[in-house]
Amino acid sequence: MSLILLITNYIGIIAFSISGSMKAIEKKMDLLGVITLGFSTSLAGGILADLLLGITPPTNLIYIPYPTASFIASIVTFAFYKKFTHVSKPLIYADALGLGAFTASGASLAFSLRPDPLLVIMVGTITAVGGGVLRDILANEIPLVLTKEFYASASIIGSTIYYGLAELGVQTGFLTTLVLLLTFALRLLAIRMKWKLPNAS
Template sequence: MMRFVSLILIITNYIGIVAFSVSGSIKAIEKRMDLLGIITLGFSTSLAGGILADLLLGITPPTNLIYLPYPTASFLTSIMTFLYFRKFNIINKILIYADALGLGAFTASGASLAYHLSPSPLLVIMVGTITAVGGGVLRDILANDIPLVLTKEFYATSAIIGSSAYYILAYLNIPAYTNSSIVLLLTFFLRVIAIMKKWKLPSIN
């Protein structure tokens, strides 16, 4: 069972790494950064959230820094984005959907990791959310933007809902693969619908 759970974590991690590497790389390209800047934002966006989650869970050194296929996947994705981004005619849409997919994948990955270490609802929700949004926060800071998670966007809220759903489904003994798939898709579609419908949280204007 644990080997199966580990496989699910690896799959969702790779989906998130590729999606967030594209998101971070395109952000760097929009900011006219050079190749090093593109790789740095791709790496930060895709791996920083997982590094922070591991540290919070007492996993040291963080998996993203010692399991070389993860940073390698990030570097290669960033380089491929750098080489072929001119062929994209709808960069903004690619960025939006890549970011939403990464959000869903890392929500599922972080929530799953936390649940199987300690099935505490607060831990699962916090780690799932931090894993999902941590890299994006660092990306925006490095790009000199206000982090999306701190604005009115329905962003971190999608990850919170997805992480909560993971805990509920796991508590109901839904199989890990099915649970992770549901959470990934739920978080992804929540984010996409929020963009389309312009959902925003209340704020003082």
């Protein structure tokens, strides 16, 4: 894994952990609930992706620095949650960066194991948004990525671009960085332009 991807993975883990923890606090969960939602939001997508790819045990359960970062971020959020309500904009950017990092890492891993288009796109997207879906389910809500905002769509586009360029032989290190930045930019653009997919209503 490239240094850029490693760093942004940690940014994503921390941002997603804070996101999950804030959701748990909003639902009046105790410390265990906060840690559980923080862990689920940040790492469950990668765990599910590994299981789909036949990687057992999943990396996020045996590479201790990842869950450690999630646990620490969740506990800090629990202890200072009032402070985090005033830093929403930086968290949005960190979340978007994490979305890009997880999309790139998931798509890269899937392509390295089997260069199949649907597999690469699905694994890239699940890695990026699967944790958020589980967070909302645990919080007894319809998953946010299925109801509003241009979020999972940015990951789908990023994963599709990864597959297309990888098939053309673009070097892996450059490609993962490119997809990370493209997904990140798409998400920020969607926030600024208030992009949403149409719904029946």
